[in-house]
Structures are given as C-alpha cells and as structure tokens.
C-alpha cells in the first residue's frame with residue numbers, strides 16, 4: 001500500500017523510475033495496492049469524484065478552469081512565502097489558461113539528464129534494452145554548470161534524472177551540490193539503488209531520493225531489474241536512512257515498487273519493509289510498457305493499476321485510459337534537458353524527437369519562446385493526437401511549487 005508515513009514536505013510533481021521515465025505511465029501510480037478505487041478515497045462517493053476528475057481532464061475548458069482554480073492560489077501562496085519560481089508559476093499558469101503559444105513565465109521545473117547510461121538492463125527502458133537512438137554518455141560537471149547557471153534563477157524544482165542511472169556519472173554528487181549552492185529549493189532524483197553512495201548522497205544536500213525496487217526477492221527483483229542485487233539496494237537505502245537520521249539531514253527517502261505481474265504477491269512485504277526501515281514515503285508504481293506483447297507479459301492482473309485502457313488493450317491497441325483534449329499544462333512549467341544539452345518538452349521524449357534547442361548553446365529565453373516551442377504548443381492545441389510523444393501520455397498536470 002502506498003502510504004505517507006508522516007506529513008509530506010515538498011511535493012514532487014512525479015516520481016518516475018529512471019528506467020521508465022520516458023513513458024510516464026507509472027506517474028498515475030501511488031494508489032494503495034489491492035484496494036479497489038472506491039476504497040482508495042475512503043468513501044464510496046469518492047470513486048465518483050475520481051470519475052469526475054477523469055472527465056474534467058479529458059475536456060479542455062473544464063480542465064483549464066480546474067487548473068486555474070488550483071494553481072492560482074498555489075502560486076499566490078508561493079509568492080507570499082517567497083518561493084523561487086512563484087511569479088513565473090503564476091504567469092505560466094495564466095498562459096496555459098489562455099492557451100498562449102508564447103509563455104509569460106519561465107519554466108520552474110527542470111529535468112536534467114546527468115547520463116543516459118545505466119548499470120542495469122530493464123527491458124521496457126530504451127537504455128536498458130539497448131535501443132536508445134541517441135549518442136550515449138555522461139554530462140560533464142562544466143556542462144552541468146553552464147546549464148544550471150542558465151536556469152537556476154527561476155527554477156523551483158530540479159529533477160536530476162531522465163534516462164540512465166544518475167549516479168553512474170561520477171560527478172553526480174558534485175553536480176547536485178552545485179545546483180543546491182545556486183539556490184534551487186528542491187532537488188529530487190530516482191535511482192536503482194545499486195551503485196549509489198549513501199555518504200555522498202547525504203553530503204551533496206539533495207532533498208529527495210527515490211529508490212525503485214523490482215521485487216522483494218532476488219528472483220522477482222531481477223526479472224525486471226536485470227543485473228541488480230536486491231540486498232545491495234536495500235542495504236544502500238537503509239544506510240541512507242541511518243545517515244540521514246544520524247546527521248539530521250533534511251532529506252526525504254522514498255521507496256517505489258515497480259508493480260508487475262510477476263511481483264504482485266510481494267507488495268505486502270514491500271510495505272512492511274519500508275515501514276520497518278522508516279522510509280518517509282512508499283508507493284506502488286503502475287508499470288508502463290511499450291507494446292501489447294510487453295503488456296501481456298508484464299501488466300499486473302489488478303487492472304486498477306493499469307495506466308492503459310483495458311478495453312482498447314483487448315482489441316490490441318495500447319493507449320492511455322485518459323486521453324487529453326489537446327491540452328498539456330506540463331509544457332507551461334517544465335522542460336527537460338538531455339545529456340548533450342538538447343531541450344525536449346518532457347521525459348516522454350526519451351529519443352529526442354522534439355528538440356526545442358540546446359541549453360549549452362542558447363539561452364533559456366531563446367529556447368522557451370523560440371519558434372520550435374511555439375509550433376509545438378500550437379500542434380498540441382490543434383491536434384495533440386498527431387504529436388507522437390503525447391500518444392501514450394495523459395499529461396502530468398500542473399507543477400507544484402516546492
């Protein structure tokens with residue numbers, strides 16, 4: 001069961017597994033495992049509330065109204081509290097509500113890919129499967145600094161991962177330290193946990209780290225997390241928590257369980273382990289797949305944990321349960337920077353098909369309201385179904401301010 005064991009500090013917009021980030025299906029996750037949706041929200045009428053929310057998300061005008069009603073007070077509160085990015089958040093929300101192609105505010109939530117290499121071979125991930133059509137390598141510390149210097153002033157949240165395992169980059173900890181020293185309020189990452197160094201993790205000042213687990217026994221864990229060692233991952237997570245507590249570090253340690261057909265039975269053990277460890281938060285991640293065949297092999301039997309439309313799946317079509325009505329607030333508050341500095345709209349574009357510019361060569365403003373971004377927003381507003389990266393996405397909503 002996904003449980004918040006104590007009041008949540010900053011709220012991250014999403015916690016995708018780095019090996020699945022490109023699909024984002026898991027972002028719909030976090031629902032208590034094995035609990036029917038109506039129980040999920042505690043009351044029977046809440047399942048109706050969920051249906052209403054789903055309906056709103058699929059209709060442009062009600063959706064924009066809902067985002068307005070939620071995000072404007074959120075932005076004002078951020079402004080009063082002096083949060084970095086609050087003014088940009090407010091302006092960008094207004095741009096979204098009015099469907100502007102050029103955005104008044106700058107992006108406040110930035111994803112940076114420190115590497116697109118990985119130590120594991122998770123089969124759904126393009127890096128893991130060896131089919132990433134981009135040049136693979138690490139970002140250098142100098143390149144990272146150039147990028148952070150260009151974005152830090154307005155950045156509220158930095159997501160330090162995209163494709164690949166972030167800590168395979170030997171300069172990862174220094175990068176995080178640099179971004180913190182530039183005043184970015186909230187930095188979060190996802191790791192497979194195999195090679196992370198708990199000591200350095202604490203020292204670098206990161207705000208949140210998510211350990212993503214593939215099962216609670218070695219055979220189930222390594223069915224998806226190929227080449228990973230579960231004992232090592234749990235040991236690293238425990239040590240991170242021990243050091244965090246010992247040093248009173250202000251850092252959230254989160255456990256994510258990549259739910260698949262082969263590991264459903266171990267969810268109670270995952271919960272129990274996370275509780276005993278003292279993790280801040282743990283949750284079940286609804287899995288993503290790329291093809292119907294992968295779906296048949298991996299999707300859990302409990303369809304409450306399907307991001308995909310089960311009826312369409314039966315007919316051999318892979319599509320999300322919620323289809324957006326030519327809208328996406330995410331592209332008003334966020335951008336993603338790939339390992340070579342290329343900017344793409346979101347982590348769905350793992351192959352770099354919609355390159356908006358390059359942050360090693362151009363300024364943020366040049367890219368954010370440049371012709372390519374303007375055209376992409378127009379295409380999304382006019383016929384989102386034709387934007388390839390959006391086909392398996394239900395958008396991520398509007399970014400919170402941390």
Ligand code: SF4
Nearest residue numbers: 328346348389390393
């Ligand atoms: S709807 Fe499209 S642009 Fe928006 S987050 Fe999803 S894939 Fe990215």
